[in-house]
Amino acid sequence: MTGAPRGGARGAARRLPGLLRLTWRAAPAAATGHLAVVAAGGLVPPAAAWVTKLLLDRLTGGGAVLAPVLALAVLGAVLAMTSHLTRYLDAQVRREVGLAMQDRLFASVNAFTGVRRFEDPRFLDRIRMAQQAGQTTPMQLVSAVFMGVQSALTLAGFVTALLVISAPMTAFVLVSALPLLLVELRLARRRAEFLWGTSPAARRQGLFAGLQTDVRAATEIRLYGLGGWFRERMLGETRAINRAERTLDRRVLGGQGGLALAGALVAGAGLVWAVLRVRAGVLTVGDIALFAAAVGGTQGSLEGIVARAADGYQALLVLAHYEAVVNAGPDLPAPAVRRRAPELRAGIELRDVWFRYADGHPWALRGISLTIPAGRATALVGRNGAGKSTLVKLLCRLYDPTRGAILWDGVDLRDIPPEELRERIGAVFQHPVGYDLTARENIGIGDLSALHDLDRIRAAAVRAGVDAKLAGLPDGYDTMLGREFFSDSDADGVMLSGGQWQRVALARAFLRDARDLLVLDEPGTGLDAAAEHAVHRRLREHRAGRTSLLISHRLSAVRDADAIVVLAGGEVAETGDHAALMRAGGEYAGLFRLQADGYRLDDTEEDPAAGPSPLTAR
Structure with missing residues (x-):
């Protein structure tokens, strides 16, 4: 699920029918027209070569030339029109298929009901590759198929011409193209591996580039002089990508350059053979023109077919990332028996809940057992990393517990469809x-x-x-x-x-007024003292008689909660209301007094006998 494209040619071939079906569903008229136009364009070059042979033979033999001249003019007009129609229909198909691919991709992404995959950098790389594949791969593949059809028709016409002249020479020209096919397919796989291998660097490069123009980061970047540092990080990632691309380009140059030289030698040898046959009186001047055009056309068509096959192969390899995302399936297990979320009357119960973000990671929650009574305000407090936000994620079913269960009026959250559960929840998070x-x-x-x-x-x-x-x-x-x-x-x-x-x-x-559970995670963040006081007053009015879960580092904001749960190290350290916890003198009381001390004047400032401070004495 997280590796580079696999499956080779066989896996790539399995993806082709599905994409072609999608193409014809998304743009049936444009795709059909496109195929017809490229087919017509593929037949024009060999037809023009035959007509040229006829024209030359009539010129040397004294025959009528009007018909072949008119035929060449018509073929030229058809060829000119097909190029324009191909561009137009190509754009039509690209737009419609791209829209369908984008819709399918983001429908799948939005179907991930949890957030685990979005916190996995390898899966984020896969999504990036899937986006890239959805934007470019469909047209790359459709173009490869259609232009491959065109090249195949052109090849068929020229091979027919070569067979008329010499069957052995035809076989020689065709066999000489086999190494080209093998080399191009290998290079196509290298290109797909290059895209996957450089994806993390490309994502980092985009991050560092984006930070330099992000309005949210602009102030801090300028205050700390970070612009040059981020620029160097961006350029470093770009250089790493360029180095990998340069290595790939050298391989492409070495492979294709050698094959191009071999192709030129084959064409030259064929032309020498044809000239000798003309001098021997076996072939006509028209035949040698047809032969030269057929050899060049056959080689060009074979190169076109091989290049299109390589492009299509590369596109299908990259499409593996797209398919991996759209076929990923649910990230949270579907309930064996779907149950509706009942109206919250008794409350929410956590039974021995354990959770960690991945195997091998430390436990974020350890055996949490508590009840959030319906119609009451429950507060979660604790130091940073105590597990407060993690517990909220589990309540919203963004994750499932590793062990234990969370019950909504007796119904396990895992049996309730996440979208239905979240319809019952209103929330304000610390960083909206x-x-x-x-x-x-x-x-x-x-x-x-x-x-x-x-x-x-x-x-x-x-x-x-x-x-x-x-x-x-x-x-x-x-x-x-x-x-x-x-x-x-x-x-x-x-x-x-x-x-x-x-x-x-x-x-x-507040717009989600009728929800059963209100989650308030540091709702006063970013507010001045007066505004925070006003907000908390409104929230107290709003949550009266409602089931609410309050999370705050500022303990004065939760002291009026019906119950306060203190978390420490992922465990419940103590519970009770404010008065009971203060009498207990535990973790909560210590934190509360620590915060309260920050608002008190020290003894020197309180003692008038100490006299004025050095600043006020001047």
């Missing part, structure tokens, strides 16, 4: 995503059914305290947030501060 969409869309995506309901969107924004800001933008709620994309219609796109984005994320959560 600011989308380059309009203000209305940025809130409306919290519940797509409300995307065009401005009244609901504004009501959510009012509750989040961001309505005045958004309504005052140049185009109100239709103003583009962010400046990633530019067009005349969004020239007034604006940037929001971190705190304002946090309020937009809160509005998304």
Whole structure:
């Protein structure tokens, strides 16, 4: 699943029928027309060679030449038209097939209900290769097939001409092309391996290039003088790719250069033979013209077929990445018996939940057993790395527990379709995503059914305290947030501060008003003290009587929770309400007092007898 393309020629051949079927489903008229045009174009060169022979023989023999001249003119016109029609139909097929491939790829990516694959760098490389394959491979392969058909028809015409002149010479010319086929197929595989081998470097190169123009990184890059450092990292990756490509180019040059020289020797030998036959009176002047055209046409057609076969082979090898993604299947096991998520009346129970992100990694959660009662506010607190965010991911079924179970009113989360479970959950995360969409869309995506309901969107924004800001933008709620994309219609796109984005994320959560579970992961991040106080007041009002899970490093924000669960090292260290935990004097009490001490003045500042500080005495 994560290696380089496998399967060789046999595996590549298995992929061809499927892609051709997709091509004809996506663009039936254009594909059929394209095939007809290239077929006609393939028959013109040998026909022109035959007519040229006839014309030369009549010129030397004193016959009528009007008919062959007119025939050559018609064939020239047909050849000129087919080239233009081929380009037009090629573009039509490319657009339609590319759209179908892109749709299939991202439908598969969006069907991954968990996030494990998106945190696997090798699978991300595979997705990148799949995107590249979806954009370029279909047309590369369709073009290879169609132009291969054209070359085959041209070859058939010229081989027929050669057979009329000399069967042994025909065999000699055809056999001389076999090494070309073998070399080109080998080079095609090397090209596919090159693309896979350089994919990590290409992804890093794109990352370092993107950082230098990313508005989110611009301030820090300039403050710390990182521009040159990132540029060198980018250029280093580019140089590594270039070195690998240069090695490949040398192999291509060595293989193709030697074969081109051999082909020229074959053509030269054939021409000497034909001249000698003319001098012996066996062949006519027209025959030698036909022979020369047929040898050149046969070699050119064979090279075309081999080149198209190599292109198609390379495309099919790269297509292995595309197929690996679209055929990857679910990343979370499908339930043996699908059950609906019941309305949350009793609560959520975690039974001896263990979890680690991969085999061999340390345990992120160790035997967690706790209950989140329905209609109550439960807080999760603990130091960094205690397992709080991991537990939230499991509750949202972005991962499944390694051991143990999570029950939603007695139903195992693994028996509930993830999309149905998530319809029951509203969430605000610590680092919400600011989308380059309009203000209305940025809130409306919290519940797509409300995307065009401005009244609901504004009501959510009012509750989040961001309505005045958004309504005052140049185009109100239709103003583009962010400046990633530019067009005349969004020239007034604006940037929001971190705190304002946090309020937009809160509005998304408020839009999901009727959900059974509200998850609030550091909802006050990026807010000033007054704004944070206002947000927490609104959240207290909003979560009254609702099942909610609060996560915060600022313990004053969760002290009013009905129950507080303290995590340490992936385990439950203690539970209780604020008063009980303070009396217990454990982990929670220690953290709470540590934070509270930060807001108290030290003894020197509190003691008037100490006199003024050195600064105030001046």
